[in-house]
Amino acid sequence: MIHFVLLISRQGKVRLTKWYSPYSQKERTKVIRELSGMILTRAPKLCNFVEWRGYKVVYKRYASLYFCMCIDQDDNELEVLEIIHHFVEILDRYFGSVCELDLIFNFHKDSLVEAAKEQASSISNMIAQATK
């Protein structure tokens, strides 16, 4: 299952977080620091999977934003990539050509985004839900 979702800018700024497994605030900060260190330094055209603390982190870069999802070892990485893409498509549809600023200023519409996601495709929503 998905343990958390992170959106990190290329400069290492966090744009969105969603935690589906319990992490304390301290751990969250540590996780973000660790992962942005690992992921942002990876050159383009490498594979999109990173092994981390016995989990896998699937990431994909869209423009200047990295979408990262942490999943279990035996989850399907390609499926998660598809989910990320799907998520981006929904964002795109909701904001109409989404850009990083949209996300920055619409943090509070987080749930709206999810609702939008839900309408656009039940499946991705269900996956986000099932992992809660």
Place this chain on the structure above:
Amino acid sequence: MTGPSLMDSLFQRSIDDLIKALRLTPPGTETAFVAKAIDEIRREIKSTDPHTKAAALQKLTYLHSLHGLDMSWAAFHSVELSSSSAHSHKRTAYLSAALAFNPATTDVILLLTHQLRKDLSSPNVHDVSLALSTLSSICNTDLARDLTPELFTLLSSSKVTVRKKAIATVLRVFECYPDAVRVCFKRVVENLENSDLGILSAVVGLFCELTENEPRSYLPLAPEFYKILVDCKNNWVLIKVLKIFAKLAPLEPRLGKRVVEPICEIMKTMGAKSLVFECVRTILTSLSEHDSAVKLAVSKVREFLSEDDPNLKYLGLQALAIVAQKDILAVVENKDLVVKALSDSDLNIRLEALRLVMCMVSEDNVMEICRILISHALKSDPEFCNEILGFILLTCGRNYYEVVFDFDWYVLFLGEMARVPHCQKGDEIATQLIDIGMRVKDARSQLVNVARELVIDPALLGNPFMHAVLSAAAWVSGEYIKLSRNPFEIMEALLQPRTSLLNPSVRAIYIHSAFKVLMFCVHSYLKLNGEESLIPSTLIDSELVSDVEVDDHNMIVTNGQAPSASSVTHHLTQESLLALVNLVEINLGPLAGSNEVEVLERSTNVLGLIKLIKPMLLGSLNDGEGDQTKGELKAPETVKLIFDSYSEDLGPVSVNAQEKVPIPNGLVLKENLDDLEEICGDMKLPLLTSFSLVRSQFAEASNSAEWQGKEESELSTESTSLLAEHRKRHGLYYLSPGNRVTTSNDYPPAHDPNDKAIDEDEDLAKLTEKSLVTGKKPSQSKPRPMVVKFDDGEVTTVATNRTEVKAGLISGAVNEVLLGDEATTSSSSRRKPPKSRRGTGDSNVSITESKSDASKIDQSEHSKAGLGGSKHNGHGKERRRRNSGKDKEHDRKDEHKSESVAHGKHRSRHRADKAVEAQAPVIPDFLL
């Protein structure tokens, strides 16, 4: 603090203002800005005006989520706001709760129960969804228990969005409150046959997570999953169903037979890589006994590996790693691609490839693979280079060098690895060099050669990463000096000026090795001399004799390297020996004043020995028949004593050896040593700091009796300088020297013959001898050198069974619900004897008839089961709705009619078995 005024709410900053201002703050002042913002929020959030409150909460949630600020203090405000009638406020409140509440520690969660219940039964779909998603984030036992009835109602909601959210939420509720399974499970199962894709995927996702923990309980649902596998066209749902089957198939072989066909079909026809990969993984992990399917899967893996996409390459390698555990041949077939991946630009891919390559290692190919890997190591970056070396060392050293057949080669290879430019695995290489020296007798001569190469090379001394290897090499050279071709050369190498670059502990080992070499030379000389005195001869004769003798003694390995080697070998004469002694004396003299206790100690030992033997050598050189003194007479005996004490083989020591040592009286092992930390806290001395202890009496030691005493005491003080100092200052925490057996000796000596005086050590020696007898039997034609190992060497830690209590409870409840079902099924089948009779007796009845009959019976049976179930539960709903399912059922029967006939007999027997043991999970028969 003043209460919030109208002004505050009028000029309140919205979240947009906050974000904008935060983006404009100059770097560095951010924390100050955030602190100020928090102050503002603290004031605003107390407002009675819901708008002000909501805006404040929103800002706080933003800062919490993206800037990691604590907001636990505001938990009550979230609860308060959640009762607002405005949906936007409610949303803000629930969002903050979902993001910030911790189910285990936030105690105000309970205050939310009532509001959640109200919203769950609200007619507004959005409110219900909001409450559901919040519940799934913050669910704890109490919430789950109190809200189960509402959730149960929502599971059959007519609104798709609500129903699928409810299904997803059920997972968390089950986890927190297993009793909810009894109430809700039936309704969840009903949804498996829902035609709506969203609901279906939610249910499948739910079962995918549930089967993760305790798959056996869900076996009875296999038919439903099978139907989805065959009928569903959605990739993501299929992936989840495959994951479920991957868990179920190993539990029930008949199930594997059924699903393998559709899975292969999907694999062949599907274009979506994610689904294909899931099929591959399912087959490789759970259906590996179906050869044709595995073959197909491996061919797909090969396709992945040949693609340019790094993701597919990575996953292909991982899939191969799964195969490797069962069928190494499949990996070997793809060796070319795996080796190619070793030079990929992506470190992750290279690592996977490396792991795979190491899986392939066997006795036959270990040399080839190591050669390939070392060439990769030479041309790759330092990090990966060390990964490679680490993997090689790990694989070759595994289980007492199981895969290594030719130790001469391996020892050479270790030397080669040590010289790889980026090598940082010195410690591991050193350990293996010494370990092989002790365990594999036949490898020693080659080991000595390798050690010689390492010790002789002055360039290596400058590389700090090499020091561990060098210390091992020096130890090997000293310990097995009798196998060396030229001890003089080794001695020169051990004393070369650049050894000053070594750190003290390594240097001490160098000096100690020099000590052993010197003693060996002196002893050999004395032995010759003894013979010389027996056989009266001229000096020239004795030289000839010495040549022969030394050659014999050295056991020169005539490996065709150079027959002239023997002529290069030293001529052991008084002159050469004296030169050697002088060399040692000159080089070690200054070290007698060293600041390092270990270096000081060792060099004093050597100097003492020289003091002892020099007069003797000088005497015999100056035609010493007349000059012979009493001291001289003693010298040869002493040398012999010392030499004998060193010439005994060191063996490996069992991991459990220490347990065999009885605990000395008065030693409390479990004493609380907390105050020791206090003492250590104030003295974090690095190892190199000075500890000068000039023991002049040692330098003055001239008579042999004192020498002897020193030789013995030397062993008891084998410790690092830090330990020595510590021991001196805090003597009470250490054992007295008499009890020192329990303190672990430092570096190489596993047990030293000199300690023979102590009984415990004798036990160890016996143990070692015993273990020499129990070696590994050579299994091949060419005898493999024996590797000493212990039977009890490996401490097997029993993995504690970590089955979660909660998971057990869930599956217990699931079993109860499902088996309640199945019990009625099997009882109904018992009441229906005609079916089994038909299967056994009427095998020659026309096939069509038997088919239709069977399907009819099956249907009736199912409906009966459904009735039984509904009666049992009293929901008034049939468990299965057959009206749409009937036709498909029919089709499937059609497909497998022949099977059902063929297995008729078997089936009836099976059924009888099941009637007896109703406890075991049952799969409905059409799976057969």
